[in-house]
Amino acid sequence: MPLAATGELIAAAAAAHRAVPAFNVITLEHIEAVVAGAEQAGAPVVLQVSENAVKYRYGRLLPLARAATEAAERATVPVALHLDHIHSDDLLRQAPGAGFSSVMYDAARLPYEQNLAATRAAADWAHAQGLWVEAELGQIGGKNGEPPPDPHTPGARTDPREAAGFVADTGVDALAVAIGSTHAMTTRTAALDHALLGRLYAALDVPLVLHGSSGLPDEELTAAVAGGIAKVNIGTALNVAMTGAIREFLAARPEAADSRGYLGVGREAMVRAVARLIPLLGDGDGDGDGDGAAPPLAYG
DSSP states (O other), rough: OOOHHHHHHHHHHHTTTTEEEEEEEEEEHHHHHHHHHHHHHOOOOEEEEHHHHHHHTOOOHHHHHHHHHHHHHHSSSSSEEEEEEEEOOOHHTTTTTTOSSEEEEEOTOOOHHHHHHHHHHHHHHHHHHHOEEEEEEEOOOOGGGGOOOTTTSTSSSOOHHHHHHHHHHHSSSSSEEEESSSOOOSSOOOOOOHHHHHHHHHHHHEEEEEHHHHGHHHHHHHHHHTTTEEEEEEEEHHHHHHHHHHHHHHHTTTTOOHHHHHHHHHHHHHHHHHHHHHHHHHGGTTTSSSSSOOOOOOOO
């Protein structure tokens, strides 16, 4: 089917008190696994390409974007493309021509006023191109080897009043909030500040996004969606599943040389991870009615 629009998927999910899963992809195997897992779950999905993934692909966006577009157009469920954690204005400007309907412009590392100004300029340009824009306020941490933020440090958690002003002044369409999760966690031990999430949900009139979701146990993910999260970013969980399956395969077959063998089992491990995570976000049996119970997901 044609590429879906991220903003439309999230608006529909928010209205139904569910969340859209957004999986970060690095290789063709990631792309194929996310689409296959979403098809098994019978749910829409967002394929996310981060600036770090583009750097890994020699700085070239189009090869991965074109692969994702082809997979999306052949999918039996709605699939959207999202450009994630963008710092580079040059990369931002490549998004419309590469099939992306949305971007996450990341200036959260800057002091508040600089973050606001940079995000406002990026949002103005992106909206003129028809792009849906997500931003971040607070310190989620964990990317590029960053340590997790100290929750007691001023500005580490997203302040509801500050967030309301930030959204109004930048015009962004969604906000990623810092409520206790951390990027790149390989164990599922994080705990969210659900009281803060409730205050943020009450203070803001745009969808809320959860980053660092791989580090959350099942019950935390489910509670986050119940508390108002409408987009859930997942990346490390796929890498943990893929790498674990490849390690096991090669340990049992030290003579293996054909990459299709270990990449194939890695891809299938990611398919299983995707298919089991999606029901936690509002539909536990994959039929779209939100009434099922999701099986537990274990890794790390």
